[in-house]
Amino acid sequence: MLRPIASAFAALILVAACAPTLGPPPPPPPPREGPPSSTAFRAGDFSWSAVPGRGRVDGRLLYRAGPVRYSCAGAGVVLTPETLWTRRRMTILYLSPERAALPAADVRARTPSAPSGDYSAFVKRTVCDANSHFSFSGLANGAWFVITVAKPVAPGKGPDIAVMRRIEIRGGKPVSVDL
Numbered sequence: 001m002l003r004p005i006a007s008a009f010a011a012l013i014l015v016a017a018c019a020p021t022l023g024p025p026p027p028p029p030p031p032r033e034g035p036p037s038s039t040a041f042r043a044g045d046f047s048w049s050a051v052p053g054r055g056r057v058d059g060r061l062l063y064r065a066g067p068v069r070y071s072c073a074g075a076g077v078v079l080t081p082e083t084l085w086t087r088r089r090m091t092i093l094y095l096s097p098e099r100a101a102l103p104a105a106d107v108r109a110r111t112p113s114a115p116s117g118d119y120s121a122f123v124k125r126t127v128c129d130a131n132s133h134f135s136f137s138g139l140a141n142g143a144w145f146v147i148t149v150a151k152p153v154a155p156g157k158g159p160d161i162a163v164m165r166r167i168e169i170r171g172g173k174p175v176s177v178d179l
Helices: 002-018 043-050 084-094 104-113
Strands: 055-060 068-071 076-081 099-103 124-127 133-139 142-152 161-169 174-178
Touching: 043 076, 043 142, 055 142, 055 161, 076 133, 084 104, 084 161, 099 104, 104 161, 124 133, 161 174
Parallel strands: 055 174
Antiparallel strands: 055 133, 068 142, 076 124, 076 142, 099 161, 142 161
16 A cells, blocks of 8 residues: 555656746847847847958048137047948938038937937947047948047137047948047
């Protein structure tokens, strides 16, 4: 009589060992990002820009408004990778996906209507030197947006100007850009 009870107990233990464990289910696999999008921020669309390359950008700010000279000395310069999403963002902020020089206050005012996303990890940053020159190196081939804020050399002689220009790096060759 003990033998059938022991056999039943052993069978119960084997079944219990094969049963799924209790607790929360495993997390679902990460969603596939799908094709590039102009409306949804997708980190994968930026992956090309994170690969170190031989590309270089040497730039200088030459912007003038009539007799008023501008400088970017000490100002930050950003280099943003072009994706469908950032191209749409530039079109909203700067009213062009190619180049613009607009009052910085106007660009800031349009910021809430531009798509948002955390693309900061893919943006390159530098600072303009005293002569309004800047450079970036180690860049992947592709299209980028160069952006800075220009200030009048004589304070109070004009508004701060947000300057943006699209550039392309091909074959790791240096690109010279005048803003």
